Amino acid sequence: MAPNKFETTAILTSRVNDGILLHDVYLCPICQNILWKPVACKTCENSFCSKCITSWLSKGRGLCPFKCTYRERKCPSILLSLLSKLEVDCRYKSNGCSKIMYYELLEEHEDECQYQMKQCKGCEQSILLKDLVNHEDECGMVDVICYKCQTIYKQKEMKYHDQIKCLENAMERKMSDALKQQQKMFDERLRLLEENYKKKSQYERIESNYSNKNNNNSSIHSLEQNSTIQAKYATIRGSKRRNTVFNPNIFYN
Numbered sequence: 001m002a003p004n005k006f007e008t009t010a011i012l013t014s015r016v017n018d019g020i021l022l023h024d025v026y027l028c029p030i031c032q033n034i035l036w037k038p039v040a041c042k043t044c045e046n047s048f049c050s051k052c053i054t055s056w057l058s059k060g061r062g063l064c065p066f067k068c069t070y071r072e073r074k075c076p077s078i079l080l081s082l083l084s085k086l087e088v089d090c091r092y093k094s095n096g097c098s099k100i101m102y103y104e105l106l107e108e109h110e111d112e113c114q115y116q117m118k119q120c121k122g123c124e125q126s127i128l129l130k131d132l133v134n135h136e137d138e139c140g141m142v143d144v145i146c147y148k149c150q151t152i153y154k155q156k157e158m159k160y161h162d163q164i165k166c167l168e169n170a171m172e173r174k175m176s177d178a179l180k181q182q183q184k185m186f187d188e189r190l191r192l193l194e195e196n197y198k199k200k201s202q203y204e205r206i207e208s209n210y211s212n213k214n215n216n217n218s219s220i221h222s223l224e225q226n227s228t229i230q231a232k233y234a235t236i237r238g239s240k241r242r243n244t245v246f247n248p249n250i251f252y253n
């Protein structure tokens, strides 16, 4: 079975000088490796790697591996002091690192050990950290950017990027920048037009509502006017009728 990430980063007892003589007190009861960043159970006083006990408890077990209710406390300082004096091989020994150091300096060294594997950002091959800079300088798959024309291309295509190509790219870039700028201005104008159009039709709607209302009012007015006119007309007709009764000829007869 392939070891999981934690197992591969664990401090196997074989990495400790005189590891065979190691007392149990140095070992994590869960993973059986050298305690790493240990914490202890307040009840039974046993110490565990903090990763191991966290994963143990997360699997639904509320109890410590020694069957007591787990309550965490700091690892006893005497144990930390014992651990700090262990002499340990670098975890990258198999890659060629010959460094042996005190347990307490392990993390600092391994973080920057030149014998760890890192991925090339071009071809994605795993390369020893000490060789990575040289490799990436020459790896054809690494992206490079031309500072003149801002084109990004693979390092292996560098030879095709001569002065003419560079000039072409620079011109293309300028043209496409100008086009983009124009497009942006066009979009902005279109947006303004649409906005104006919306405002205008909104205004027209309000205006037509308003004049409809007025028209209704004026027809009410004309109705009123009609009845007044009819009334007036009726009076005049009345007086006319009276006029016909009144005969002015009587003065001349």
Ligand SMILES: [Zn+2]
Residues within 6 Å of the ligand: 028, 029, 030, 031, 032, 033, 035, 036, 048, 049, 052
């Ligand atoms: Zn452990």
Ligand SMILES: [Zn+2]
Residues within 6 Å of the ligand: 041, 042, 043, 044, 045, 046, 064, 065, 066, 067, 068, 069, 070
């Ligand atoms: Zn316990």
Ligand SMILES: [Zn+2]
Residues within 6 Å of the ligand: 090, 091, 092, 093, 097, 098, 099, 109, 110, 113, 114, 115
């Ligand atoms: Zn190393």
Ligand SMILES: [Zn+2]
Residues within 6 Å of the ligand: 120, 121, 122, 123, 124, 125, 135, 136, 139, 140, 141, 142
């Ligand atoms: Zn590469």
Ligand SMILES: [Zn+2]
Residues within 6 Å of the ligand: 146, 147, 148, 149, 150, 151, 161, 165, 166, 167, 169
């Ligand atoms: Zn260029």
